Amino acid sequence: METLIVGVAGGTGSGKTTLTQELLDKCAGPPSVLFHDNYYRRRDELTYEEREKVNYDDLDAFDNDLFVEHLRALRSSRPVESPVYDFSIHNRSDRTTLVEPSPVIIVEGILIFAEPRICELLDIKLFVDTDADVRLLRRIKRDVVERGRTLQSVEDQYLGTVKPMHELYVEPSKRNADIIIPDGGHNIVAMDMVLNRIQRDVG
Numbered sequence: 550m551e552t553l554i555v556g557v558a559g560g561t562g563s564g565k566t567t568l569t570q571e572l573l574d575k576c577a578g579p580p581s582v583l584f585h586d587n588y589y590r591r592r593d594e595l596t597y598e599e600r601e602k603v604n605y606d607d608l609d610a611f612d613n614d615l616f617v618e619h620l621r622a623l624r625s626s627r628p629v630e631s632p633v634y635d636f637s638i639h640n641r642s643d644r645t646t647l648v649e650p651s652p653v654i655i656v657e658g659i660l661i662f663a664e665p666r667i668c669e670l671l672d673i674k675l676f677v678d679t680d681a682d683v684r685l686l687r688r689i690k691r692d693v694v695e696r697g698r699t700l701q702s703v704e705d706q707y708l709g710t711v712k713p714m715h716e717l718y719v720e721p722s723k724r725n726a727d728i729i730i731p732d733g734g735h736n737i738v739a740m741d742m743v744l745n746r747i748q749r750d751v752g
């Protein structure tokens with residue numbers, strides 16, 4: 550089976566998941582999706598308080614060996630049992646989810662263009678570009694409402710690790726993108742271009 554692997558990167562709150570969902574809704578298929586977030590390392594050896602302090606915006610926070618193994622398996626038409634991460638406990642859950650192979654594979658995550666082993670497997674690289682102030686406002690809302698965080702913890706984490714790692718890894722990785730998309734999944738012109746390209750290659 551011919552496969553096309555589409556990478557969707559961008560800072561936290563930039564609109565990656567929204568763009569991924571648009572692609573899922575509009576591609577025939579449907580595509581397979583691997584979320585890099587689900588490959589955060591298991592941290593059973595740490596207490597909750599210790600896990601709260603981990604730098605989750607560093608490349609080392611992810612089990613990239615497993616991620617690359619799963620991406621290669623999907624590319625070779627083999628299904629994978631993807632881990633499921635639980636943000637409320639800062640740890641991998643005991644559940645997995647079956648991801649079936651498909652001609653179009655979407656890969657999403659803040660750091661996928663910063664890890665060469667992942668980057669080289671991607672056929673189309675999309676970077677969702679959104680101003681830091683907008684991303685921060687979205688992040689505060691999401692972390693408090695959906696991830697059970699306090700305002701203080703969001704502020705501490707943002708200034709302590711999220712912002713510096715964004716500047717060190719995420720922003721420079723934009724140079725590896727094929728297309729930089731302002732306004733993410735709401736950018737109709739960019740979406741049409743990407744969908745046409747997908748249609749041409751695997752349609």
Ligand SMILES: Nc1ncnc2c1ncn2[C@@H]1O[C@H](COP(=O)(O)OP(=O)(O)O)[C@@H](O)[C@H]1O
Pocket residue numbers: 559560561562563564565566567568687732733734735736
């Ligand atoms: N282009 C956009 N315009 C306005 N709001 C958006 C846009 N893209 C995403 N959002 C909103 O911003 C929030 C974060 O988007 P999301 O796609 O989850 O970001 P990410 O996956 O990069 O963290 C969500 O509430 C989403 O509805």
Ligand SMILES: Nc1ccn([C@@H]2O[C@H](COP(=O)(O)O)[C@@H](O)[C@H]2O)c(=O)n1
Pocket residue numbers: 560561562565586589605606636638639640658659711
């Ligand atoms: N236990 C964790 C693990 C990760 N994060 C944050 O998630 C962000 C990435 O997800 P996006 O949907 O925002 O792209 C990343 O910036 C990590 O800081 C967390 O808060 N807790």
